[in-house]
Amino acid sequence: MDAISLVAPRKLLIGGGSLAKLPGLLAEFGLSRPLVVTDPWIVSSGMIDRVLAPLARAGITAHVFSDTVADPTDTVVKAGVEILKSGHFDCLLGFGGGSPMDTAKAMAILAAARPGQLMRDFKVPASADRAALPVICIPTTAGTGSEATRFTIVTDTAHDEKMLIAGLGALPLAALVDYELTYSVPPRVTADTGIDSLTHALEAYVSARANSVSDLYATAAMRLISTHLRTAHAEPRNAAARAAMMEGATLAGLAFSNSSVALVHGMSRPLGAHFHVPHGLSNAMLLPAVTRFGMQAGLRRYAEAARIMGIAAANTPDDVAGELLVQELAALNKDMHVPSPKTYGIPQDQYEGLLEVMAQQALASGSPANNPRVPEQAQIVALYREVYAGGA
């Protein structure tokens, strides 16, 4: 067996009110000239002050780059690098959902590139190990777990491809994980980001690359998320649910960063890239059907996941527990009003026309190779067809 390889940020501060510790965290690392990378909503809503105010009290005037877009693009990353190079910054603060955090990470990687290198030169199987500056992440969704992972996902605008970029260059130096920032997350985003976290934990757990340490993170994350996701969705101000979801999202990030994601994520990225479906939502559309596809090959692990999530009893036979898992994932989608690609508004002719390309891109990302059942291209096409109208 391969050696277990573990990565994590050097420091993670998790809990309500931890944002107040930002100046101290910067001081611990000897940093004082941050460029804050965020999105336009964080600025227009005033949430940006949650970061700028404690910094100002500590005598730090931060500059802000807020032109990030949902599902970051290579063009936005390039524009960010120009800002980065025009100032004397010593770190990047990725503040927001996965999109601003991933933009900050990608900026750090691209800023360390040799002349002429483009973002796409860093996509897997390349290893993006160098970053020009350290990145500190502060997530505002629960979530991608990007604050704890060695990944960033950037869209190649020339080819409409969501590129997976992996390596130590994408691993944050530190993160502040404060659930109080998530009270304002609307139900749709709570559902999508929460299912993204659950998918991270489940895929890390059933992945061919799962190991004893990633299992610890994945099982803890599955417990937290399965218990609290519906409550966080229904009661946005429920502190216990928001806290559990935020911790679960970070643990799920640590899980898949030290194991991997698998077929759901492999298929989700092309769906998101071609039809602009938010990342968590495209995962949700695929999760029940892809879980059923891998069930027999991964039965023991899927059944155990069902027990961990409290869906099956300790003595429930594996095949029954596996079926209960698929049913629960479908029920979760129903309860949280997850549309199918069809009801989301994706025209069938466009969808059909891109199926082979999407399947090729899914395979090329490498993620499907970690699935309990590794699909052929034709099986990926069949799965895309199956979910189109909402099949599981």
Ligand SMILES: NC(=O)c1ccc[n+]([C@@H]2O[C@H](COP(=O)([O-])OP(=O)(O)OC[C@H]3O[C@@H](n4cnc5c(N)ncnc54)[C@H](O)[C@@H]3O)[C@@H](O)[C@H]2O)c1
């Ligand atoms: N790097 C990784 O390991 C990793 C893992 C999974 C997903 N991702 C990537 O992360 C991105 C998705 O991130 P996301 O799902 O967090 O979405 P996002 O960052 O695109 O944010 C979604 C929306 O929620 C809003 N929002 C954010 N915080 C809010 C708050 N506290 N209150 C109200 N609204 C808020 C944003 O302004 C935006 O409109 C995708 O690009 C995906 O590919 C990365």
Ligand SMILES: [Fe+2]
């Ligand atoms: Fe994800």
